[in-house]
Amino acid sequence: MYFRILLNNKLCNLLFSLAVICVFTSCQKDNNGSGSMDQVLEDALHDASEGMGNRHFIIPDSDDYANIPQDPNNPLTAAKVNLGKLLYHETAMAVNPIKESAKGTYSCASCHHAVAGFQACKPQGIGEGGIGFGTNGMDRYKDENYEIEELDIQPLRSPSTLNSAFQEITLWNGQFGANGMNKDTKDRWDIETPIKANYWGFDGVETQAIAGLAVHRMEVGDEFFQDNPQYIEMFDQAFPDYTSDNRYSLITSALAIAAYERTLLSNQSPFQKWLKGDLSAMTLAEKEGATLFFGKAQCGSCHNGPALNKMEFHAIGMRDLDTDGVFDYDPNDNAHLGRGGFTGNEEDNYKFKVPQLYNLIDSPFYGHGSSFNSVRDVVTYKNNGVSENPKVGPTHLAAEFKPLGLSDDEVNKITAFIETGLRDDNLNRYIPESLPSGNCFPNNDPESKSDLGCE
Numbered sequence: 001m002y003f004r005i006l007l008n009n010k011l012c013n014l015l016f017s018l019a020v021i022c023v024f025t026s027c028q029k030d031n032n033g034s035g036s037m038d039q040v041l042e043d044a045l046h047d048a049s050e051g052m053g054n055r056h057f058i059i060p061d062s063d064d065y066a067n068i069p070q071d072p073n074n075p076l077t078a079a080k081v082n083l084g085k086l087l088y089h090e091t092a093m094a095v096n097p098i099k100e101s102a103k104g105t106y107s108c109a110s111c112h113h114a115v116a117g118f119q120a121c122k123p124q125g126i127g128e129g130g131i132g133f134g135t136n137g138m139d140r141y142k143d144e145n146y147e148i149e150e151l152d153i154q155p156l157r158s159p160s161t162l163n164s165a166f167q168e169i170t171l172w173n174g175q176f177g178a179n180g181m182n183k184d185t186k187d188r189w190d191i192e193t194p195i196k197a198n199y200w201g202f203d204g205v206e207t208q209a210i211a212g213l214a215v216h217r218m219e220v221g222d223e224f225f226q227d228n229p230q231y232i233e234m235f236d237q238a239f240p241d242y243t244s245d246n247r248y249s250l251i252t253s254a255l256a257i258a259a260y261e262r263t264l265l266s267n268q269s270p271f272q273k274w275l276k277g278d279l280s281a282m283t284l285a286e287k288e289g290a291t292l293f294f295g296k297a298q299c300g301s302c303h304n305g306p307a308l309n310k311m312e313f314h315a316i317g318m319r320d321l322d323t324d325g326v327f328d329y330d331p332n333d334n335a336h337l338g339r340g341g342f343t344g345n346e347e348d349n350y351k352f353k354v355p356q357l358y359n360l361i362d363s364p365f366y367g368h369g370s371s372f373n374s375v376r377d378v379v380t381y382k383n384n385g386v387s388e389n390p391k392v393g394p395t396h397l398a399a400e401f402k403p404l405g406l407s408d409d410e411v412n413k414i415t416a417f418i419e420t421g422l423r424d425d426n427l428n429r430y431i432p433e434s435l436p437s438g439n440c441f442p443n444n445d446p447e448s449k450s451d452l453g454c455e
Contacts, residue, residue, distance in 0.1 A: 038279050041291045048300035054275045059163070059267040059306045062430075068262055069165045071203040074255045076262060079237040084260025085432055087220075087253055091444035092228055092437035096217040097128045098150050102143075102445070106130070108212070108257060109442030111158045113137055114427040117359030118162040118264055123370035124326045127152035127216045132447040136362070139451065140443070148327050152216055155328075155335040156321050157370045160363075162427075163307035163356045165262040170204035172352045172368045173335070173342040174313065176211060177204030181311060188342055195342075200251070205261055209254035220253045230436040266358035266424035271417070282421050289417030292410050297383075299414070301400055302354045308422070313339040313351035314398040317387025319371035326370075336391075338368070350392045359427065361419045376415040383411055 042054065049056035060067040065076040074080075087093060088108045097103050111125030112118045120126075121137035129151035130140045142151065156172050164170065169177035175188075178198045189198045194211035202210070213219060225232055225248060232248070238256055239247045246252070266272065271290065273281035282290070294300040302310055320336045322329045334341035340349035352368045366372040371388065372381065381388070385403040406414070435441060440454040449455045 037287045041287050044291045044294040048294040057306055058275050059265050059272055062263040062265050070262055071206050073202055074206050076259050080256050080259040081263050083234045083238045084256035088257050088260050089432055089441040090435055091439040091441055093218040095219050102128045105445040107442050112161045113442045114431050117160055117362030119160045119363035120158045121363040123323050123365050124153055125158040131445045133443055133451040151327055153327055155333045156368045157365055161261045162264050162266055162358055164205050166307035167204050168311055170208045173339050174353050175342040176208040179203055206255055206258040209258040213250050213254055219250055228437050264430055268426050269422050269424040271421045285413050285416045286421035289413035292414050293417055297404050303357055307356040309356040310354040312354050315350040315392055315396045316401045317389045317392040317397055318367040319369045319389050321369040323370055350396045357418055358422045359424055361423055375418050379411050379414050
């Protein structure tokens with residue numbers, strides 16, 4: 001079953017990660033209580049948070065709805081989150097595929113599943129037109145019966161839905177979300193594109209869910225409820241204030257999915273445990289790496305707050321999604337312009353949103369173009385401060401992107417902090433035990449069912 005594979009894969013990943021860290025740290029936990037390293041890290045966090053200290057970085061519990069950032073037009077409730085948890089994984093929602101053979105075979109989780117840190121574990125996620133799952137989703141491949149133009153694929157790497165509560169606008173270019181930085185971008189909300197979902201007026205997580213269901217050929221409708229009547233009562237409980245005409249719809253489905261996504265929080269990682277007082281939760285190398293991260297390396301100037309992300313866009317010259325195994329790469333696609341591709345402002349070209357940093361090690365593809373395959377490679381790239389994308393010249397590069405002067409040992413310690421200090425190893429708590437449809441998930445095609453052991 002999915003859980004058996006998930007747990008085995010996570011164990012393999014964790015053992016591999018620990019083996020790497022052991023080389024640098026001898027796997028020694030730092031049990032010195034309130035020792036000097038803990039105080040040094042606390043001081044670094046104090047400075048990086050403008051005096052707020054540890055509490056500035058703490059992620060709330062997943063059922064602490066009062067403290068989870070949310071859209072006031074889509075308040076979190078237990079009934080709504082539970083419904084969204086099922087719909088997010090529900091392959092029965094795949095009712096509008098191009099090919100009848102793909103009906104009921106994919107879900108939101110096809111490209112954002114827990115075993116990969118709610119990423120795809122592929123350079124390019126595949127919804128419809130993909131088959132198989134393999135290890136951590138890495139063996140999902142193109143169905144030979146599909147033409148490339150029929151595939152449900154994206155021109156950039158699928159970002160993680162983990163810690164998405166801390167995003168007011170979403171996607172690499174921030175195109176989804178009607179508020180915040182997007183409040184004055186209505187001239188860019190093309191009604192002929194998925195961006196028209198901004199007109200609903202929701203924040204990014206909700207808007208992306210609304211647009212995503214349509215883009216990825218999913219829906220709830222008469223057929224869905226006829227085949228899965230168990231969901232009717234769940235919609236009634238989740239949306240009691242909606243009339244019966246509006247309660248069972250793509251919009252309410254998306255709002256439930258968004259509510260669930262806002263509870264996908266990496267609050268059990270070693271760093272989070274340390275922030276809450278367990279000083280033995282991180283190794284000495286992880287603490288030293290965190291101190292460098294927030295101090296000398298100045299990573300915290302962009303990666304800050306609970307999710308270590310920021311609603312900012314920066315050009316750091318990473319390559320487009322043009323690696324081996326990627327389908328339909330178009331060098332002229334506006335997506336490769338980042339924020340500029342959405343706003344139309346030349347000064348925004350090649351700027352991409354600062355991503356969250358938790359559980360990165362669970363999916364070995366980094367950057368908007370999947371151009372790096374290890375966390376250490378990314379840290380080294382930022383340490384060197386030299387653009388790898390010939391299209392992104394000095395006039396576009398962020399001022400923060402410059403040589404950092406870190407030693408190999410310091411790079412290793414920052415890598416240790418990101419890889420294992422920021423890894424919540426219990427994300428399976430966010431996965432349903434089963435679906436009302438009885439379908440396999442995150443995929444339900446024959447190859448995936450075999451891979452996942454749920455035939």
